Amino acid sequence: MSDTRRAGDPELTTYRDVQLSPDFSELRRRFRRFVFPMTGLFLVWYFVYVLLADYAHGFMSHRVGGNITVALLFGLGQFVSTFAITMIYVRWADKEIDPPAERMRTLIEGEDQ
């Protein structure tokens, strides 16, 4: 753990440069603009589901067929939607985060050496 660490001797100016660089703030902004609203949205979806279960009782206990009610489908939908959100995030990160990251890498490593 900590004893396997290299004693780093970071070049503070490089870090400052990176932090102030438009690429870095763009990367962070891009990440925040996607991740925070998405987190908010899926929390709202879970919380609204709880409310629906209470206040839209007739709708939720409506039988779609046999013993299968709307509530049951929605309940299973919680798992499906969690999975779907993850897939969306993974796709997004592969497409939107990795390429600019690659650009920054060339930038920094160019400065370092």
Add this chain to the structure above:
Amino acid sequence: MSSAMSLTAIGLVIAATIGIGLFGLRISRTTSDFYVASRAVSPRWNASAISGEYLSAASFLGVAGLVLVNGADMLWFSVGYTVGYLMLLVLIAAPLRRSGAYTLPDFAETRFESAVVRRLCSGLVAGIGSLYLLPQLRGAGLTFHAVTGAPPAVGAAIVAAIVVINVAAGGMRSITFVQAFQYWLKLTALAVPIFVILITWRSMEHPVGLLDSLQGAGSEWAEPLSHAGGRDHPLYATYSLLLALCFGTMGLPHVLVRFYTNPDGRAARRTTVVVLALLGMFYLFPPLYAVLGRSFAADLIGTSPDTVVLELPSRIFAGTTGDLLGALLAAGAFAAFLSTSSGLTVAIAGVIDQDLLRSRLHRLTGGDYLAVNSFRIAALLAIAIPYLAFNLTKALSLADTVGLAFAVAASTFCPLLVLGIWWRKMSVPGAAAGLVVGGVAAITAVLVNVIGPPSGGWPKALFGQPAAWTMPLAFLTVIVVSKLTPHRIPRGTARSMVRLHTPEAVDVDRGLPPA
């Protein structure tokens, strides 16, 4: 339940766990193998291992027991356990990997450059870990009691002893394969009895219908936000539970370290997708046990609901079929106790060793000791404390205790991580104050539950599910104290931020061991 058959099954699980552990020991010898060896493992195996470690007694036995007593609201436990992983992936996983910290105290130290914050984190890791170990031991006691009639303390002692042997021998370094094996064992153990029941049902003439509990009078328990089981303010309780599970997972000591077992962020994302699928598949089954349990084993509601999973087969099938299925479930349950307890013990022991024990031992012996022995003593302590607590406290239900561990994690590590990673103006006193205020509030709630829970109404709801007030309180404390102490923002914040937010391909110094 036939005790001979179940005991054989439990014995096989224990033998396999120790066997695979020892076999793995020969492949991996160095400390870093624990993390690095599994980097050669594919995301699918890795995901099985993560799921295997995550699915504890609370998932295997506890969720079914809670649904049996309290009805449909408790299904949120399964959803919340799963969503917690998503939160971890989206908000924390990538930056934390980049920080180069293996553990939460490591992260606290690199980000805040403060020994005080580090020590607070270490104490909390030990506290949350012990609180999480407690229900594992309790589950082991229950299972052993159900199988043999022996007092619960015996079963708990067996699990504690095996975990210490395994961890101290270093067998858990090859943890990945043991855990992966245990995931599939747990899934099989839960799934097979359900399928056997469904398939053979038509040919049986049983006086009770499979879905009796969901129809007609007495089926209110299955309605959402019912007051079944004497829970007041179900809407508050449900929201609070959801918050604890969503934001608590990221603060569990044995979960975070697992994200290092992937070669890069991309693989970590792939792994999480598989983990969510595996967890989702697993959680389809416990509610079925609860529904069937309401039909066939309603007497357990008042006596010991956490054993419904174990008891169900023998209530439906007389003779060998019931015995065999019961044995399979007992084996699966032991796999759950062993895998989670081992992972937790390794995590807690690491912290006790590094932050509490090693320096003292060094002073006591004048440096004349082996570092490995310090870790072994730490492992013994890590499980002895919850074992003592298990013998001293009254029984809270398995999943409830785990829910409280999540609440403590959500009220302490969640603000530390989320604000620490995203907020540049967080100060050292802010971080420390948040940990103390959130920790004290949540732990008080835990103690109230353990010592003497309020009889009803709002006090019971607020202390029973504290996350909804303790978590915002902790966030608020961090923000207010940080605003008041702007001169105490760590000097290296700019560097930390670059480190946390530049993708890992970029060669900034992260303090990572060379790959």
